[in-house]
Amino acid sequence: xxxxxxxxxxxxxxxxxxxxxxxxxxxxxxxxxxxxxxxxxxxxxxxxxxxxxxxxxxxxxxxxxxxx
Numbered sequence: 001x002x003x004x005x006x007x008x009x010x011x012x013x014x015x016x017x018x019x020x021x022x023x024x025x026x027x028x029x030x031x032x033x034x035x036x037x038x039x040x041x042x043x044x045x046x047x048x049x050x051x052x053x054x055x056x057x058x059x060x061x062x063x064x065x066x067x068x
């Protein structure tokens with residue numbers, strides 16, 4: 001999950017990014033109660049990047065379907 005915010009990360013359009021979003025949100029929920037604030041900030045950033053990745057992959061897949 002920590003790969004998503006990296007500059008050199010290139011996601012596969014066909015990968016299941018939703019599973020990583022679910023995992024990150026579960027971790028955030030757990031760490032929000034008793035975790036360190038830096039961990040919570042990092043998880044929030046990761047979640048934003050995963051959501052952006054999901055949106056971009058969905059958009060690209062939609063464009064590919066329209067072009068056919």
